[in-house]
Amino acid sequence: MNLASPLMHPALRVWPVTPADTMPLALWTAGEIAEACGGIASHDFQASGVEMDSRDVKSGDIFVALKGEAMDGHKFLPQAFEKGAVAAIVDRPVDYPHVLVQDTTAALHALAEFARERSQAVRIGITGSVGKTGMKEAIFTCLDRASRGAAHRSVRSYNNHVGVPLSLARMPARAKFGVFEMGMNHRHEIAPLSARVRPHVALITTIAPAHIENLGSLEAIADEKAEIFTGLVEGGTAIIPADSEWADRLIAHARNCGATIITFGRSKDADVRLLDAIPAAGGGALVTADLGDRRICYTVAEPGEHWIVNSLGVMAAVRAAGGDLGAAGLALAEMGGLKGRGARHEIALDGGTALLIDESYNANPASMRATLKALAATPATRRLAVLGSMKELGDFADAFHRQLAEPLGEAGVTHAILVGEEMRALAEELGKLSGAALGKAITFAHCGSPAEAIAALGQYGLAPGDAVLVKGSNSVGLGRLVSHFTDKARAGG
Structure with missing residues (x-):
């Protein structure tokens, strides 16, 4: 024609x-x-x-x-x-x-720089102790929908000195948006990554004691994460969690870099502020937020209170990047959990199903508490937890593992399977509480490997109506346990 x-x-x-x-x-x-x-x-x-x-x-x-x-x-x-x-x-x-x-x-590295310079894409950089990958995927999903497929992002957790340039080298010349995750284990690792990306928008998710073994203190972790602002293009935007106890410290770093500052959270002073959150079907929430010049209402499919606040950061980033907030709201309403980071699996059993929540990719004290809180809000006949060791906590490891006893109780967990040497401290704490508790104590098993944990969960037995949280540092290998029970369910055995 x-x-x-x-x-x-x-x-x-x-x-x-x-x-x-x-x-x-x-x-x-x-x-x-x-x-x-x-x-x-x-x-x-x-x-x-x-x-x-x-x-x-x-x-x-x-x-x-x-x-x-x-x-x-x-x-x-x-x-x-x-x-x-x-x-x-x-x-x-x-x-x-x-x-x-x-x-x-x-x-x-040269290919990465060439890809960055040939593209007109708005680049968003993300770092933080918790939630980097989930928020990266959420921002990408929102911008990809708004641009009809013209968004790019780093895949998996390609966030180090090799993964970031590789992700840049993969960015098409036609891309309108690029979303890049940046991680660190030691000091002075974020700044070179940010200099490589040269983001227009830089977002910090949360400051928590991940990698505290190498950094030494939460102040040092906040300072290192704030290095992402050093790579911002002139006039770039820094997006900061207003509810963090380190917010003022992060804001000072951003101001020193000449950034436009946007804060998000529940705080009354937040630029993107939560007004209301109503539970929605499937465990998500209907969120109303104040952006200063307007109010927006949208649904977040991801369960857990942490995702309510996360969504505010997502919306702040989308707006700062010039994305469409309406398309972002639709994307958040449809976004499901990621493998190892919140994916939910229905396990078919005689007489019904059990829910397995896959958080096996990463764990630190803050994310453990957040996911246990989400478990508490999950309807279930029994709540079980398979928890793997939290790594890179150094001398703080015993204390942080022991402190999980309280959120386990608050989540209504009836049985816990603890995996890894570091979890011995939590097993000891639960043993003490079992002896002193007047009410019903949490029963538990301490295992040395994923194979032992698979056997322990099999021996304990799943029942219709159970909700099982599986969470630990990736090196513990609890993804094997998730695969075992999901594959078994798919095979009908």
């Missing part, structure tokens, strides 16, 4: 043309990679993705053969090409299509 035909719908005749329409559809061409990295391309090619792990290569990817102290990616070139890589970035001549560079790590 003639595009100028009067029979065609008017919206099709006036479809807007933007500068992005002239950009290539391929993520990278051989020439662009050679230009970005200062390398030499052996062949002409187009790549649809960038990967550094040969196991994760997909058809059309370019494989970056990173060289570290213990591993050399060049050894995995055959596997990468078997899985469909179109070329590789290498530091030596190879018998595959490639771009030859002096240093593959430096080349990845």
Whole structure:
């Protein structure tokens, strides 16, 4: 049909043309990679993705053969090409299509910078002790809906000195938004990541004693997280949790960086302030918020009070980035839990179902309390908890583990399975309370491994109406327990 035909719908005749329409559809061409990295391309090619792990290569990817102290990616070139890589970035001549560079790590960083500079995307950086990945996914989902698929984000928890440049290198030239997570284990790790991303908007989720073993104090953690503001573009926006006891400290850091400051939370002084939250079907909430010049009402599908406040930060970020608040509200209403970070599974049993809440990816004292509080609000006949050790707490580990006894009781947990050496302190505390309690005490089992925990939960037995929270640091491996019971349920056994 003639595009100028009067029979065609008017919206099709006036479809807007933007500068992005002239950009290539391929993520990278051989020439662009050679230009970005200062390398030499052996062949002409187009790549649809960038990967550094040969196991994760997909058809059309370019494989970056990173060289570290213990591993050399060049050894995995055959596997990468078997899985469909179109070329590789290498530091030596190879018998595959490639771009030859002096240093593959430096080349990845150069590719990241080139991707950042060629794109007009508004970039959002996120850090914090708790909730980084969940809020990153929520902001991405909101902006992706508003831009009709033109948003980009770091996948998984690619938030370190390798993951951040990789995520940037994967950002399409046509992207309108880019959302990047930044994490740290030690001092002075956030600032270089923020300098690499150069965010227009930087958000801090929560300050909590994650990695306190390496940082030493909550003040030091707050100062390190605030380093994200140092990378802001001129006139950038800092989004800060108003309810944090470290809010003033974070605001001072942001002000020193010349940022526009937006706070969010329940505080009466918050710029994005919670007015009301009513429980909604499925465990979520109907939220009313004051943005200063307007009020908005939306539904949050994710259960738990922490997600009510999280949603305020999401809305603040979406607005600061120029996104559509209406589309954001629809996205939050439809967003489900992430694997290892709140995904909910129905386990079929004779006579009914049990609910398994998968929080197996990460844990620290603040997130443990938040998820136990969410468990308390979950309708259930019995509430069970499988809790794995919280890592990187150093000398504070025993105290923080013991302190979980109180929120376990408040959540109405009837039986707990504790996994890992650090959980011994909580087992001892529950043992003391069991001996002193006048009411019904929490029964518990202490296990050394996920395999033992699987056996312990199987022996205890699930019943229709049960709600089971599974949470621990990723290194404990409780994802195996989640897979065991969900796979078993799918298999009908």
